[in-house]
Amino acid sequence: RLPLKPAPHGAAGKTGGGMGFWQCCCVGDAPAEGTSPSVVSSVIPSAPAEFDDAAGGMADPQDPLTVGMELAELRTFRAELLLDKFAARAAIDSLDLSDERWLRVRSVDYGPFAAHNAAAPPAERVHAGDFIVAAGAVAGSGKMMVGELRRGGKVDVVVCRPHLFVVTGLDKDGGALGVKASFHAKSNSIVMGDISDGGAVAMWNAAAPETHQIMTGDFLLEANGCSGDPYELQRIITTDTKLDLVLSRPMSA
DSSP: OOOOEEOOTTOTTSOOGGGTEEEEEEOOOOOOTTOOOOEEOOOOTTOOGGGSOTTSOOOOTTOHHHHOHHHHHOOEEEEEEEEOHHHHHHHHHTEEOOSSSOEEEOOOSSHHHHHHHHHSOGGGOOOTTOEEEEETTEESOHHHHHHHHHHOEEEEEEEEOEEEEEEEEEEOTTSOOOEEEEEETTOSSEEEEEEOTTSHHHHHHHHSOGGGOOOTTOEEEEETTEESOHHHHHHHHHHOSEEEEEEEEETTO
16 A cells, blocks of 8 residues: 655645636625525446436436446545656546646546556446546645656556535525635636635535535536536636536545
8 A cells, every 4th residue: 555645734725826727716695594405416326427327317326237336335446557758648638637635537538547447347447527536645635646647657546436416506695605616727627615604605515414515625517507618617606696516526535
């Protein structure tokens, strides 16, 4: 087992100029006092994106025929990546970058993730939507993990399956959304940053179960039916009053 070196205190959650992040402060309205937003559960233990049904819904997390018992049991595993200069760039280009605690795998169609999958058993294949929670001896900072990948050589990464959840009926009426968000120009998601007291997100969290609370480091994948364009996601969460959101974070978080 390789030791994990946490990021220095305060390293996560700050935008890094070297990674080309845009920082936005999402301001809107908070839910009215006494209201309780609804929660729709779509947690998929260890299920890659291929298990979504044709109608766009989520697979039954308790159905072993759908998810596969082996995948359902293995939430975290190690993958060895052999990275020369070009493979390192391909690996980084396959990720949604973040200055928070982890990186999200955007694609496994080419590069070192595809090479790993070709030789790995099914339960240890990396899927789009999985998270990189450590790279080499580094954990706790997406920016530092990117630096570890960029250095190349043989890099062991720790992969974690996603915890995917849906927030419906988040109402900003009357106040601020209360969360800062950042994204990289090449990413297709937005990363949730600091959450302010008294905003709509904080009020949502007070009423929601822990599995559906919005946390710093969560990746926003969809907002009001829009996905894949971080600029449009930013616009929607900034300007729309009512929000239906799809978010993801590592299952081990």
